[in-house]
Amino acid sequence: MLRSKKIIRICSIYGSPHKDGSSSRLHDRFLSLCSGFHHERFYICDMKILPCTGCLQCSAGFSCPVSDDMNQLYSAITSADLVSFSFPLYFSSLPGSMKNAVDRCNLLWQRKRLGLYSGDRQQGIFFCTAGSEYHDMFSPSVSVLSHFMNSIGGKLRKDLCLTVPGMDTEAGKKYFETLLLDRVSFLSRIDALQNAFIK
Numbered sequence: 001m002l003r004s005k006k007i008i009r010i011c012s013i014y015g016s017p018h019k020d021g022s023s024s025r026l027h028d029r030f031l032s033l034c035s036g037f038h039h040e041r042f043y044i045c046d047m048k049i050l051p052c053t054g055c056l057q058c059s060a061g062f063s064c065p066v067s068d069d070m071n072q073l074y075s076a077i078t079s080a081d082l083v084s085f086s087f088p089l090y091f092s093s094l095p096g097s098m099k100n101a102v103d104r105c106n107l108l109w110q111r112k113r114l115g116l117y118s119g120d121r122q123q124g125i126f127f128c129t130a131g132s133e134y135h136d137m138f139s140p141s142v143s144v145l146s147h148f149m150n151s152i153g154g155k156l157r158k159d160l161c162l163t164v165p166g167m168d169t170e171a172g173k174k175y176f177e178t179l180l181l182d183r184v185s186f187l188s189r190i191d192a193l194q195n196a197f198i199k
C-alpha cells in the first residue's frame with residue numbers, strides 16, 4: 001500500500017443503484033488502496049435526494065428549503081480534498097438520481113459566488129462503466145462533472161478518471177476483471193492525486 005504523504009479527506013459518491021455493481025467495485029478497489037486517507041461513502045440509492053426546484057433561494061444566500069439528505073453531502077463535499085464518484089453510464093450521462101445531487105449543489109456554487117465559501121482545492125475523479133462502446137460515449141459525463149468541480153472551485157482530474165465500456169460483452173467483462181486486478185493502475189492514480197496536494 002502507498003503511504004499517505006498527507007491525510008487526504010475523500011468524499012465518495014456512489015451513483016449506481018447496485019451497491020456491488022461494476023462501477024461501485026472499481027470505486028471500492030480505488031478506496032481500498034487509499035491507505036491512511038479519511039473517507040466517507042455516500043450511496044445515492046440509500047439517500048433521500050429530491051430534485052432542485054429552481055426556487056433560487058440559495059442565490060440570495062439562504063439555505064435550501066428542500067428537506068432531505070443533501071446537508072450530509074454539502075458538508076462532506078466542502079470539507080473534502082478529493083471528491084470521488086462512481087456511476088453506470090445511463091443514456092450517455094449520469095443516472096438521474098445522481099444528477100439530482102449535482103443540481104442541488106447549485107447551493108455550493110451560489111455560496112462560492114457570494115463569497116460565503118472559498119472552495120479552491122478539491123480534486124475530482126470518477127469511475128464509470130457502460131454496457132456498450134461507441135464514439136465519445138463518456139464526454140457528456142466528463143462535461144457535467146468538470147462543470148460541477150469547477151463550480152465548487154475544484155477540478156476534475158480527467159486524466160485520472162477510469163471508464164470501462166463494453167460491459168455487456170464477454171470481452172468487456174474480462175477486461176473489467178483485469179483492470180480490477182491492476183493494482184499499479186490504481187496506485188499511480190492515487191500517487192498523482194497525492195502529488196497534486198503536496199505541490
Ligand SMILES: Cc1cc2nc3c(=O)[nH]c(=O)nc-3n(C[C@H](O)[C@H](O)[C@H](O)COP(=O)(O)O)c2cc1C
Pocket residue numbers: 016017018020021022023024087088089090091092093129130131132133166167
Ligand atoms: C437506464 C439505463 C441506461 C443505460 N444507458 C446506457 C448507455 O447510454 N450507454 C451504455 O453503454 N450503457 C448503458 N447502460 C448500461 C450500463 O451503463 C451498464 O450496465 C453498467 O455497467 C452498469 O453499471 P453498475 O453495475 O455499476 O450499475 C444503461 C443501463 C440502464 C439500466
